[in-house]
Amino acid sequence: xxxxxxxxxxxxxxxxxxxxxxxxxxxxxxxxxxxxxxxxxxxxxxxxxxxxxxxxxxxxxxxxxxxxxxxxxxxxxxxxxxxxxxxxxxxxxxxxxxxxxxxxxxxxxxxxxxxxxxxxxxxxxxxxxxxxxxxxxxxxxxxxxxxxxxxxxxxxxxxxxxxxxxxxxxxxxxxxxxxxxxxxxxxxxxxxxxxxxxxxxxxxxxxxxxxxxxxxxxxxxxxxxxxxxxxxxxxxxxxxxxxxxxxxxxxxxxxxxxxxxxxxxxxxxxxxxxxx
Amino acid sequence: xxxxxxxxxxxxxxxxxxxxxxxxxxxxxxxxxxxxxxxxxxxxxxxxxxxxxxxxxxxxxxxxxxxxxxxxxxxxxxxxxxxxxxxxxxxxxxxxxxxxxxxxxxxxxxxxxxxxxxxxxxxxxxxxxxxxxxxxxxxxxxxxxxxxxxxxxxxxxxxxxxxxxxxxxxxxxxxxxxxxxxxxxxxxxxxxxxxxxxxxxxxxxxxxxxxxxxxxxxxxxxxxxxxxxxxxxxxxxxxxxxxxxxxxxxxxxxxxxxxxxxxxxxxxxxxxxxxxxxxxxxxxx
Ligand code: SF4
Ligand code: SF4
Numbered sequence: 430x431x432x433x434x435x436x437x438x439x440x441x442x443x444x445x446x447x448x449x450x451x452x453x454x455x456x457x458x459x460x461x462x463x464x465x466x467x468x469x470x471x472x473x474x475x476x477x478x479x480x481x482x483x484x485x486x487x488x489x490x491x492x493x494x495x496x497x498x499x500x501x502x503x504x505x506x507x508x509x510x511x512x513x514x515x516x517x518x519x520x521x522x523x524x525x526x527x528x529x530x531x532x533x534x535x536x537x538x539x540x541x542x543x544x545x546x547x548x549x550x551x552x553x554x555x556x557x558x559x560x561x562x563x564x565x566x567x568x569x570x571x572x573x574x575x576x577x578x579x580x581x582x583x584x585x586x587x588x589x590x591x592x593x594x595x596x597x598x599x600x601x602x603x604x605x606x607x608x609x610x611x612x613x614x615x616x617x618x619x620x621x622x623x624x625x626x627x628x629x630x631x632x633x634x635x636x637x638x639x640x641x642x643x644x645x646x647x648x649x650x651x652x653x654x655x656x657x658x659x660x661x662x663x664x665x666x667x668x669x670x671x672x673x674x675x676x677x678x679x680x681x682x683x684x685x686x687x688x689x690x691x692x693x694x695x696x697x698x699x700x701x702x703x704x705x
Numbered sequence: 706x707x708x709x710x711x712x713x714x715x716x717x718x719x720x721x722x723x724x725x726x727x728x729x730x731x732x733x734x735x736x737x738x739x740x741x742x743x744x745x746x747x748x749x750x751x752x753x754x755x756x757x758x759x760x761x762x763x764x765x766x767x768x769x770x771x772x773x774x775x776x777x778x779x780x781x782x783x784x785x786x787x788x789x790x791x792x793x794x795x796x797x798x799x800x801x802x803x804x805x806x807x808x809x810x811x812x813x814x815x816x817x818x819x820x821x822x823x824x825x826x827x828x829x830x831x832x833x834x835x836x837x838x839x840x841x842x843x844x845x846x847x848x849x850x851x852x853x854x855x856x857x858x859x860x861x862x863x864x865x866x867x868x869x870x871x872x873x874x875x876x877x878x879x880x881x882x883x884x885x886x887x888x889x890x891x892x893x894x895x896x897x898x899x900x901x902x903x904x905x906x907x908x909x910x911x912x913x914x915x916x917x918x919x920x921x922x923x924x925x926x927x928x929x930x931x932x933x934x935x936x937x938x939x940x941x942x943x944x945x946x947x948x949x950x951x952x953x954x955x956x957x958x959x960x961x962x963x964x965x966x967x968x969x970x971x972x973x974x975x976x977x978x979x980x981x982x983x984x985x986x987x988x989x990x
Contacts, residue, residue, distance in 0.1 A: 438742045439871045440716005444896070464872035465714045465903065467896035505763060505801050505814070526783055526800030565906045568845065568875035592714075592871055593741040599795055599840045615957050621742050628839050632795070676925035678895035 430585045433605040437621025439592030442641035447589040454695040460560035461601040462591040474551030474558035483542035484525045493537035500529035608636035614648035637662040663694040711869035712890040713900020718920040723868035724748040725964040725975045733864035737834035738880035751827030761819035762842040763799030771811035778803035845875035886914045893928035922946040945978035
């Protein structure tokens with residue numbers, strides 16, 4: 430069972446929800462927001478193992494290369510450029526697809542590994558925690574997310590996704606059993622929630638919504654969910670205490686009221702799990 | 706002068722600040738680089754005057770009449786995008802490897818619309834923005850296009866004010882590269898500090914001059930002091946400290962830039978930041 434926590438936009442409390450839920454439900458936690466992985470700040474795992482994430486990039490043997498530029502032509506990402514004296518690779522543009530190697534008529538292209546980031550694996554009490562960290566200056570997060578996901582085992586796991594709805598989020602939620610969409614009761618929150626909803630609908634992932642920083646009973650998100658027949662998993666109250674705990678890098682469930690709230694949401698998710 | 710407002714993470718108040726600067730400057734061109742969830746236009750309002758489809762990616766297409774189901778394409782595809790002789794467009798990166806191995810020439814790459822670029826006329830000047838197709842590939846390219854559109858409309862070297870993208874990946878790089886200055890919006894939280902350091906190294910990597918403003922600085926004053934100390938050591942100007950102000954939430958709900966609320970504490974601080982920027986770059990914008 431894998432559950433992804435996402436939001437149309439950053440800053441809605443996605444990491445707050447994922448880390449607190451992981452803790453109350455005793456599920457493993459995976460931070461796929463590899464551009465800004467913050468979950469470890471709150472779960473404070475002991476990092477037991479770190480591994481590099483490598484991607485293959487072409488290596489061109491100048492001795493063999495006849496400068497036919499077939500590789501330059503096939504590369505769809507402009508990662509290769511032909512000069513009079515040989516082929517140049519712009520490694521950050523390379524998508525590691527292997528097409529250049531396939532078209533080279535004289536087998537001048539082989540592959541070598543290049544590191545773009547790392548994966549940390551640790552333990553926070555009973556919970557296994559993993560996170561991907563993209564190196565600064567590296568554009569492509571997806572290979573790290575894919576590798577992270579390949580390391581997830583059979584245990585129930587919460588996946589914290591990156592904000593937005595781009596390719597990083599698509600690869601983070603690919604194959605999950607359920608999605609938890611976190612939003613805020615503002616017009617912006619609703620705007621971004623709708624984006625997240627269409628993404629999970631397109632990918633045919635069942636989902637529910639959590640409203641963070643909720644103040645009123647009948648806010649615009651609650652109304653939207655009712656109209657659209659979307660399951661509301663719960664609300665997290667707007668409370669200065671939450672902001673203070675968060676700023677100190679603490680989990681909200683240190684507070685009794687918040688703990689009860691997350692336990693309730695956790696039970697609902699367990700219920701969803703049984704239905705699936 | 707190109708000024709990008711940026712933050713490691715979403716939700717630090719980046720758009721609040723960016724929209725305010727955009728609103729305060731009458732003569733600049735505004736750019737919303739947050740292509741996968743753009744919302745500057747919601748705050749600035751206005752009318753869309755230009756729209757264009759953007760083809761930012763390619764997708765493989767298998768002609769089932771020519772396909773003999775040999776499976777070569779599925780084997781060569783590194784993105785698991787081909788199953789049962791069919792392409793999953795969400796996974797396909799348009800790399801063309803499958804077209805190389807298909808002996809039947811059954812596969813063609815087709816240009817795919819990954820978004821729409823839009824020019825909006827607001828009463829504070831032009832806004833260049835985009836609407837990305839959900840789940841699309843290559844948001845960095847779309848950001849580059851949105852910036853190009855702004856440049857095409859630029860006369861007399863006007864300022865360009867960009868609302869950057871969250872994170873540090875390809876879209877952010879596309880929104881930062883070539884800018885003269887970056888105003889980094891930082892929240893005084895443990896994670897805010899980490900995000901700040903990451904985004905700062907990105908800004909340095911691109912040789913863009915960093916400025917800092919601390920948002921909701923009074924939520925955790927110890928952390929604020931820590932950030933200020935760090936900035937001082939690194940020689941980075943902290944242009945302002947925006948207090949926590951319930952009025953900001955009110956403004957967000959009313960879909961108005963906070964600086965249109967004259968009495969708000971946050972608004973006063975943002976105006977101060979804006980004046981400092983103008984002073985530093987000695988321009989009337
Ligand atoms: S592996 Fe693919 S993306 Fe990389 S250089 Fe070769 S053709 Fe281009
Ligand atoms: S390689 Fe060509 S013929 Fe073979 S399965 Fe793929 S599309 Fe069909």
